[in-house]
Amino acid sequence: MSQTVRTRPEGSGQPLSEAYDTALLDLDGVVYAGGSAIAHAVESLGTARGGGMHLAYVTNNALRTPDTVAEHLTELGVPTEAGDVITSAQAVARLISEQVPAGARVLVIGGDGLRVALRERGLEPVESVDDDPVAVVQGYGGPDLPWGRFAEACYAIGRGVPWFASNTDLTIPSARGIVPGNGAAVEVVRIATGAEPQVAGKPLTPMHRETILRTGAERPLVVGDRLDTDIEGAFNGEVDSLLVLTGVTDGAQLLAAPPRHRPTYVDADLRGLLTGQPEVVEAGDGFRCGGWTATAGSDRLELDGEGEVLDGLRALCAAAWTAAGAGSCGLDGGKALARLGL
């Protein structure tokens, strides 16, 4: 990876929906949360699409099929075809298909999303090590996945069968709280076997490659709420990214981001797709965006001025990321963020 270190958010004279041909959108924390649409998501996506931007939805969740995801989005008011949904199950199925003979049997530890994706690549999902699989794949199986499925994976790995995982997100949000995700299930098998899986999902490149192959995007913009999956995935794929603050990332995490976690743009929500982005410019020994000027002191970040909250955050990003260079900013941004109500 030979990317230059980003030290400030970029500006854009054009609305992002015109500057990029395709938005590769994360779902949870971007389009919906807990089953309901996030504020401004439905209208913003409708306007972006009406203006000619291609919208695709990219999820690490391997349980649901693209059909199910598309139906859910359409019900929420975001009309979506299954072909515009890309899952980590599809990415891992392609990865497996490149390493095993056509029509090969693959042991599935997970849900229907994996089985459908394997069949799409001409592979045969099987449920037992006694079916002589040539690969074993593990994806999120939902709360009812029996413990015995992990044993089945261990038997296969013990026989030398190569092990694949759709993704390694340790947790997954549910209506009642945070629960173990596929990454936690992968850890169970890793601890029991000492083996290492090949992983496809965000932030790794097999997932990004799958989205580009399926969308044909020439100038894609990754849109996400998580620094260590969405934004790092864009960094690894060497494409631009927009962080929205409607999900898991807060201002302090953004200011402390190392280079691979720094988005190209930051905005409050998906309305950011429809507007240009202001420039952050050097001003004295600090950085100005809109009415705000941010500087890095010896132990904390300072913010002066007034104006739009997001402009203040963009100026602070420039001060923090410049001070941190290729590392992670350790300066205290708490007071400056409090001025912005963040």
Ligand SMILES: [Mg+2]
């Ligand atoms: Mg998310």
